[in-house]
Amino acid sequence: MKVVIAGAGIGGLTLGLMLHEKGIDVEIHEAVGEIKPLGVGINLLPHASKQLCDLGLEECLAEKGIETSTLAYFNKFGQEIWREPRGRAAGYDYPQFSIHRGELQMTLLEKARERLGADRIHAGHAFLSFRQEADKVVSTFSNRADNTEFEVESDVLVGADGIHSAVRRFLYPTGDEPRFSGRMLWRAVTRAEPYMDGRSMFMAGHQDQKFVCYPISESLRRQGASLINWIAELRVPHGELPKSDWNRKVDKSVFAGPFASWKWDWIDIPAVIDAAEVVYEFPLVDRDPLPRWTYERVTLLGDAAHPMYPIGSNGSAQAILDARYLADCLSSDPNTSYALREYEAERLPRTAGIVLRNRMNGPEQVMQLAEERAPNGFRNIDDVIPREQLEAISLRYKRLAGFDKDSVGAGKKS
Numbered sequence: 001m002k003v004v005i006a007g008a009g010i011g012g013l014t015l016g017l018m019l020h021e022k023g024i025d026v027e028i029h030e031a032v033g034e035i036k037p038l039g040v041g042i043n044l045l046p047h048a049s050k051q052l053c054d055l056g057l058e059e060c061l062a063e064k065g066i067e068t069s070t071l072a073y074f075n076k077f078g079q080e081i082w083r084e085p086r087g088r089a090a091g092y093d094y095p096q097f098s099i100h101r102g103e104l105q106m107t108l109l110e111k112a113r114e115r116l117g118a119d120r121i122h123a124g125h126a127f128l129s130f131r132q133e134a135d136k137v138v139s140t141f142s143n144r145a146d147n148t149e150f151e152v153e154s155d156v157l158v159g160a161d162g163i164h165s166a167v168r169r170f171l172y173p174t175g176d177e178p179r180f181s182g183r184m185l186w187r188a189v190t191r192a193e194p195y196m197d198g199r200s201m202f203m204a205g206h207q208d209q210k211f212v213c214y215p216i217s218e219s220l221r222r223q224g225a226s227l228i229n230w231i232a233e234l235r236v237p238h239g240e241l242p243k244s245d246w247n248r249k250v251d252k253s254v255f256a257g258p259f260a261s262w263k264w265d266w267i268d269i270p271a272v273i274d275a276a277e278v279v280y281e282f283p284l285v286d287r288d289p290l291p292r293w294t295y296e297r298v299t300l301l302g303d304a305a306h307p308m309y310p311i312g313s314n315g316s317a318q319a320i321l322d323a324r325y326l327a328d329c330l331s332s333d334p335n336t337s338y339a340l341r342e343y344e345a346e347r348l349p350r351t352a353g354i355v356l357r358n359r360m361n362g363p364e365q366v367m368q369l370a371e372e373r374a375p376n377g378f379r380n381i382d383d384v385i386p387r388e389q390l391e392a393i394s395l396r397y398k399r400l401a402g403f404d405k406d407s408v409g410a411g412k413k414s
Helices: 010-021 046-054 058-064 101-116 166-171 218-222 269-274 315-332 336-359 362-373 387-401 405-410
Strands: 002-006 025-030 041-044 070-074 080-085 097-100 121-123 125-133 136-143 148-154 156-159 179-192 200-206 209-215 226-235 280-286 298-300
Touching (some): 002 010, 002 136, 002 148, 010 025, 010 046, 010 101, 025 101, 025 125, 025 148, 041 046, 041 101, 046 058, 046 315, 058 101, 058 218, 070 362, 080 362, 097 101, 097 226, 101 121, 125 166, 136 156, 156 166, 166 298, 179 269, 200 362, 209 269, 218 226, 226 269, 280 336, 298 336, 315 336
Parallel strands (some): 002 025, 002 156, 025 121, 070 200, 156 298
Antiparallel strands (some): 136 148, 179 226, 179 280, 209 226
């Protein structure tokens, strides 16, 4: 069997490593001419880090990223709503890692080149189209170096080429536009003094004004400092989906004003914003769940299949889980078409549920409830939201996304 993957992001590279581990021939084609460590921070929840640890990457991840100890939610006054341990601190067998997205991607790329062979990973190859002939799929790519087109034959084509997926667009050329929430995100990293225990993630505010913060550098933590990944989020008036670059640099004055008073005894958010060297702007978008991902020998994975709001730390995690299930299906069933349908039957409804739940704020519902019920703050959160309700919201989302302890503990070792 030969599998061609369009996209060398986290999902595509992870799938490549997993298929290679199963003895399946893999080629990865990436549209950009040079794969660089772009982006800011991401979280790898225990169900996702388990899969990467099983690939032998735990030591690399632990050297680069922070092993997250705690997640805490606060209102816009810095009053604590809910706090829970995470990863091994919560009793999981696997850690939760907070890491720079670019460092994770480069780690996966290095391992893929080492294990698959550098000649199996091609940059500057943009997907154009495919056709299916008998028991093969023939994909057409454009070589951006010389502007030529060429064809690649394989048994399976996987579109793992992100939220702007060319494979998805080929399957669904109309009626599949991004769905804009009316909120914008501003993302950056700041070198600063550690807050809390130096390994904690927090979110503050509510759905129309939110600040997310977590450290992502283990090497700096060991030096007593912190590289803080942060996200500021605001609802924008007369919000329309920007037609320009979704990853553009902006001045802090565009969004910093509403956060000017967010100075608390354990963190100074205006100072964190001000110390960032570069800030990138993104619209908060997803797409409606598709009726199907799989067309005979072609399927989708990760953000190409189920772009979702970055709520609950599940975007990259679900791509990694897609990769595990798809690799297992392809390696265990000689009927490729059946294997791809089995993958879709398992993963499409699960991820569709997360997309829809994230539109309802996912586990961050606790902040919205606090804002709605106590907009001027509170003395005791138990008087606003009973602890049983807070626990239920947290557990419900973990079960939906597949990282409650029972699900992670019951996961099959690869």
